[in-house]
Amino acid sequence: MAKQISGLFIVAQTPFTDDGALDLDSIDTLCDFYFKHGAAGLTVLGVAGEAAKLSTEESIAVVRRYVAHANGKPVIVGVSNSSVAQLATLTKEVMRVGAFGVMVAPPPGLKTEEDVLSYYAAVFKGIGDVPTVLQDFPFSTGVWMSVPTIARLIDRHPQIQAIKEEDIPSAAKITKLRAVLSRHVPILTGNNGVYLPQELSRGIEGPMAGFSYPEMLSGVHKLYSEGKVQEAHDLFDLYLPLLTYENQSQWGVAVRKEVLKRRGAIQSAAMRAPGPSLTPEDLKDIDLLVQRVEQAIARKEA
Template sequence: MKTMFKGLYVVAQTPFADDGGLDLPSIDTLTDFYLRHGAAGLTVLGVAGEAAKLSMEEALQVVERFVDRARGAPVIAGVSHSSVAQLAALTEQVMAAGATGVMIAPPGGLRTEEEVLGYFAAVFERIGDVPTVLQDFPFSTGVWMSVPTMARLVECHPQIQAIKEEDIPSAAKITRLRAALGRPVAILTGNNGVYLPQELQRGIEGPMSGFSHPEMLSGVHRLFTEGKVQEAHDLFDLYLPLLNFENQSQWGVAVRKEILKRRGAIASAAMRTPGPRLTAQDLQDIDRLLARLQQALAQRS
């Protein structure tokens, strides 16, 4: 599995209808959109995918639909949960549905290195030999994992085939992880891609983040791997104002969904309650950012 992690593993949104119900047909159009714009794989049921607002049954429906439409492209399913039993049950179901692997972050409430190690020992005892992405996202989970602790997890659990590194400063931690890990493990990064050029410079395998214009994320990765570093930075800079605007937690997800709707990827920009709603002024800001992006892209070509 470790050789699979190359390129963009886009963090997929979960489409909802205006009434809050799941919009399964929009999963098809969204999957096509992501793959058409350079995604090597999909990451579903993430924080930005509003996974916490889904029932277990809905989560399974979402995974099944993404897997079916991906037509063989890898699909990683987030299964993080404070209950090891719930995590194990969802893991069994998503793997049976065809997921390539799962992503797991430590649950909030773990306060010591021993508790982190103990939690993951219990997890892997329950889920067995399931390929796993270890997510390090302390600003969401409230759990800070040191590099030695993460290296110990990788050493003890061969199921860990990749790390999603979202601690800040991410570039510095990536370098320290590379030096500490005792076996090859892919490193992917999130944080909405705002530090992507620096992270690629440190040797990551690719981004695992969401953006309304995934072609930028995949394009920057491609240019870096081709040795065209200046061109990669130039491409990234064109999209940076919009990228920063989307980098505003759940409110930024609302912005992203609005743009994905405008681009024909999903039918509705709705977020499930509780979730932010954009104002008329917010929509005007999006209009200006998109207009400036189109102008910059036209000048570049």
């Protein structure tokens, strides 16, 4: 996995119909949309993908559809679960249908370094040699993993082939990780990409975020990789108002789905219950933000 982790691994949404059923057809159009706009790979069944609202059977169906339509491009699957047995079962099934690897965050309730180390020891005993992304997202999980703890996990478990770093301040933690890790492990970053330029300056391999304009995420990464730092910042700045508006946890996912619907990527902006609903006032805010993004892009291309 490690050698193939570079570029945008877009955090994919799970499309639903207006009545809350899975919309597998929209997975096809959404997959096409992501790759058209520069994604190198997909990350499915993440927090923003509403994984917790799916049954095991639905989760496997979603992964199978994404893998089939990705045409060989890598699909990483979130399998995080406080139950190692359930995590191992889902891991086995998604790998069977063609996943590239899995992503595992620590479950809520782990209080000490030894708790974290013991949990991941149990995980890898249960899943074996499956390539794994270690997700460090304390504001979602409630578990803070120190740099020394992450380094010990990297030392103990060669299955960890990448890190998704979402602690704050992310750039500072990336620098500390690079200084102490015993082997090179690609680092991807999330938080909807709001700190992407600073994280790229610290040497990450790419974003693992789900912004509704993925061409910004892939474009900024490409420009930075080519040494065009000012151009990368300029491109990022065009989208910043909408990016920050969309970076509002599960409510922000509702905004993202609304924009994706407007862009023709999915048929419905519905989130499965329980989930937020946008008000007419919210939609007016989105109208203005999207309009301003499109106007800024038009001026840049003129």
